[in-house]
Amino acid sequence: MSVHRFHGLLLSVFAALVSCSGSDQSTPPAAQGLSRVNHIIVVMMENHSFDNYFGALPYVPAGPYHRSSSGCMPDDHSCVDGLSCFSSSTGNLTCLNSSPEDAGPPATAFHNPSRCVIPDLDHSWRDSHFEANFYDPNATLADSPNDGFVRMNDGLDQPDRGIETPTEDPTMGFYTQADLPFYYDLAQKFAIDDRYFASVIGPTLPNRFYLLAATSFGHVSSADVSYLPPDGLKPRTGTILDLLDSRGISWKDYSENGSSVSVFRPPIGTTDPNFGSVEDFLTVAAGTPGAAGLPGVSFIDARDDEHPPEDIQRGQAFVSRVVNAIRSGPYWRDSVIFITYDEHGGFYDHVSPPRAPQGSAETPDGISPGQCADLSDAPASEQPGAGVACEGSVSEVETLCPALAGDPTGSYPNACATLDQLGFRVPFIVVSPFAKAHYVSHTVGDHTSILAFIEERFLNDQASGAAGHLHLTLRDQYASPLEDMFDFDNAPSLYTPLIEAQLPVVDCTPPG
Secondary structure (H helix, E strand, C coil): CCEEECCCCCCCCCHHHHHHHCCCCCCCCCCCHHCCCCCCEEEEEECCCCCHHCCCCCCCCCCCCCCCCCCCCCCCCCEECCCEECCCCCCCEEEEEEEECCCCCCECCECCCCCCCCCCCCCCHHHHHHHHHCCCCCCCCCCCCCCCCCHHHEEEEECCCCCCCCCCCHHEEECCCCCCHHHHHHHCCCCCECCCCCHHHHHCCCCHHHHHHHHCCCCCCHHHHHHEEEEEECCHHHHHHHHHHCCCCCCEEECCCCCEECCCCCCCCCCCCCCCCCCCCHHHHHCCCCCCCCCCCCEEEEECCCCCCCCCCHHHHHHHHHHHHHCCCCCCHEEEEEEEEEECCCCCCCCCCCCCCCCCCCCCCCCCCCCCCCCCCCHHHHHCCCCCCCHHHHHHHHHHCHHHHHHHCCCCCCCCCCCCCCCCCCCCCEEEECCCCCCCCCECCCHHHHHHHHHHHCCHHHCCCCCCCCCCHHHHHHCCCHHEEEECCCCCCCCCCCCCCCCCCCCCCCCC
16 A cells, blocks of 8 residues: 655755755765765655566576575675575576465465566555464564465465466565566675565564654554545654754655554645655756755655555556666766655565564554554643554454453554564665775664664764764664665765666556
8 A cells, every 4th residue: 555645844054054965976075074065865665576577587697695494694795595496507586485385385485476466465554464474464573485476376366366377476586686687686786684674573563653753653454545634644752854854954754655653643735845745856856946955855756656456567667767867967966866665465474573673662652553643732642552543553462462452552462463573674765975896794784774874974962072873763763774785985886876676567557
């Protein structure tokens, strides 16, 4: 499900600063570490796992990467933890990764010949936990064999047709450089992370909440978006927008069809300076005379976001426009572009989701699943279950954790899955002059790692004698900012050329 987005205030001081970024790309700026980054662009697409998109990355002919059958060593940054496959003389892949069927032999990973998956796959809070551990979905943190992908999708969204074929189970499908040439080009030229996970084992809405608030404050269902109050949601710990505003750092959401940011900051009128169109972004990125400067932080929301059943090459073409606009414009030399996906979308991944880095706490902010709390009507709404727009989450959590129904606002049952585990792996690419070339990070990250990077750059208190950066919750406080993916002193990718992606020649997207 695509969600709508946010609002804030563009400050003239920082706008003046970023407008002086300069267009001379012949000489890298002086070495100043992370402070050399003046623009962070966040592009979050929809619903694909790492294995679904980059599981075949180690097998690109003459590519820079390899796979190890014993697992990637921490210091081997040419190793990708992808699918376990054999390549034929014609380049076709036969893979060993599998997931059990209800009956018969397990379904194996295969190259999906269709770029459109119809109907959508299963990725709710409840059913994603069954995908992680089919027999004990509340125990995924202790044991996540990822053995429920086929069985859950057979039972709900992808029923068997009675005759098993090698392509019967789209959850096991993956794509290659032939399907996603632009993404594969970026992944092989710049830096990726094969240990980057969604923030929640579940759907779009809570994961996008983590990108902006470092918590979903009890929300685990995308159905909650149907009940949003007109003045937006108000997490008890605030959002990254609040922190940026507090330091006078400019930010803006550029969208084509609905803004994620507006969930927390509904636009004020039709000319709110913190909201614009993607065309506005492209104009700004090009350094068009008279255009406003590029903000310190930009959020990009696509209409063609690769959510099934859309042709994935539509979204690839969109991201290509965004990335190439920055690469060919005056802001390239001091920008970082993060490209990732909100959650796995029901597509198989073979890596078990790890414990969430948030100390030893069960939640980032003391709010358990389905017990939503916020500042909508403080102090009453700060109590467990008293937050607004939580109906979908309550129902979703109680189906996985029936014990909660007996006392919905009491102590959260110890035996039930909570918010101390990351979601399944999703693709993550860093495109920047500072990105290490053809580099694979194995550092555990999630969407709050993007927040940690923003906070390290723009919200760092060390200059004033305080330790660390401003943060929202335990999640972004403990998250790695993934700085191992960068070389700020040498800007090794400053002159790296890009290709362009085109819209699909034959678009498989269903009408309507």
